[in-house]
Amino acid sequence: MSIVCADDYRSRARGLLPAPLWDFIEGGSGDELTVDANRLAFDRISLRPRVLVDVSERSTATSVFGAALASPIGIAPTAYQRMLHPEGEVATARGAGQAGGLFVVSIFASRTLEEIAAAATGPLWLQLYWLRQRSALSRLVARAETAGYQALVLTVDAPVIGKRLRDLRNGFAIDAGVRAVNLDDALTEGKHISTPGTSAIATHAAATFDTSITWADLSWLRSTTALPLVLKGILTAEDAELAVAHGVDGIIVSNHGGRQLDGAIPAMRALPEVVAAVAGRVPVLLDGGVRRGRDILIALASGADAVLIGRPALWALTVDGSDGVAHLLSMLTEELSHTMALTGRPKLADLDPTVLA
Ligand SMILES: Cc1cc2nc3c(=O)[nH]c(=O)nc-3n(C[C@H](O)[C@H](O)[C@H](O)COP(=O)(O)O)c2cc1C
Numbered sequence: 011m012s013i014v015c016a017d018d019y020r021s022r023a024r025g026l027l028p029a030p031l032w033d034f035i036e037g038g039s040g041d042e043l044t045v046d047a048n049r050l051a052f053d054r055i056s057l058r059p060r061v062l063v064d065v066s067e068r069s070t071a072t073s074v075f076g077a078a079l080a081s082p083i084g085i086a087p088t089a090y091q092r093m094l095h096p097e098g099e100v101a102t103a104r105g106a107g108q109a110g111g112l113f114v115v116s117i118f119a120s121r122t123l124e125e126i127a128a129a130a131t132g133p134l135w136l137q138l139y140w141l142r143q144r145s146a147l148s149r150l151v152a153r154a155e156t157a158g159y160q161a162l163v164l165t166v167d168a169p170v171i172g173k174r175l176r177d178l179r180n181g182f183a184i185d186a187g188v189r190a191v192n193l194d195d196a197l198t199e200g201k202h203i204s205t206p207g208t209s210a211i212a213t214h215a216a217a218t219f220d221t222s223i224t225w226a227d228l229s230w231l232r233s234t235t236a237l238p239l240v241l242k243g244i245l246t247a248e249d250a251e252l253a254v255a256h257g258v259d260g261i262i263v264s265n266h267g268g269r270q271l272d273g274a275i276p277a278m279r280a281l282p283e284v285v286a287a288v289a290g291r292v293p294v295l296l297d298g299g300v301r302r303g304r305d306i307l308i309a310l311a312s313g314a315d316a317v318l319i320g321r322p323a324l325w326a327l328t329v330d331g332s333d334g335v336a337h338l339l340s341m342l343t344e345e346l347s348h349t350m351a352l353t354g355r356p357k358l359a360d361l362d363p364t365v366l367a
């Protein structure tokens with residue numbers, strides 16, 4: 011059967027992966043209310059199509075921080091991609107580049123920042139968790155700058171790892187052959203030990219993440235770099251306002267794909283208040299539940315500058331490596347363009363709240 015939408019990659023990938031690994035990717039925290047709510051928030055919004063508009067020429071091209079993108083779509087940071095494909099993040103970077111998309115590399119990438127940069131032809135950003143060992147962070151930042159990464163993303167919704175029941179039941183651990191190669195061994199110890207009732211990821215994060223950081227600490231990270239700093243995991247107007255007041259250069263509206271606070275507001279429902287608070291001062295991106303061109307159109311019409319795709323990129327990587335990732339992004343771009351034609355909005359600039367009902 012041919013693959014004609016993102017969910018087709020999901021069914022294929024599920025058949026290829028061992029159950030605990032599938033659960034790690036697919037799962038969320040607690041009752042997985044927020045995983046489901048992320049999707050439902052999109053499905054509850056309807057579209058108001060305009061007709062007899064010339065849609066013969068359509069454009070999805072855009073840019074972020076001065077870098078050109080074929081469409082407002084990027085790949086969200088996800089850890090340890092070599093668990094899914096032998097080439098890991100190198101394949102994802104090549105695929106994203108082929109499709110003209112952005113790739114946000116996780117601090118827990120399983121290929122080096124330099125290997126990933128060598129394979130990339132599109133923009134790369136580096137995602138960070140705030141490790142207690144600040145020297146490890148500043149070393150990573152320096153390497154990212156040298157390798158040509160164009161922005162830093164600090165994930166702020168994970169001081170502790172969400173209570174992910176599937177991983178706890180499975181005693182989930184990272185495959186022995188897969189490492190967070192950009193971090194010293196001391197920072198990745200214990201990730202390969204599987205113990206029922208515990209998740210190696212949660213245990214590891216508890217040992218290495220600094221849970222005491224506040225807005226006041228952001229200036230330290232800023233002082234290490236000239237790169238734009240983006241915060242990932244903002245869900246309220248209050249925090250969006252604080253982010254801009256602290257000189258942050260961009261915001262990713264996200265609840266971590268429902269993997270952190272269960273019951274958190276769906277990303278798409280939080281977007282309008284964040285957009286209103288930011289008032290155009292910095293770019294606003296969104297992730298969580300984006301599976302269709304229609305979802306992307308809805309997010310853009312609500313004021314997002316771009317969206318990121320988490321799990322679907324992992325499904326495509328599992329099924330077909332870099333070709334899968336490139337195909338997924340092209341397919342989503344095509345779906346976006348198609349939805350723009352059917353709603354009578356041929357340009358991204360035409361996407362505003364009047365298309366939503
Ligand atoms: C397997 C997996 C690993 C993830 N690892 C990270 C990570 O290392 N850093 C991070 O900021 N977010 C991480 N995330 C969250 C994603 O960046 C993103 O917020 C989320 O997947 C978006 O939702 P979606 O999967 O519904 O598209 C991870 C998500 C998944 C599914």
Ligand SMILES: O=C(O)C(=O)c1ccccc1
Pocket residue numbers: 089118168171211215266269
């Ligand atoms: O961020 C996540 O969702 C995640 O799964 C993870 C992976 C490695 C380390 C910390 C969190």
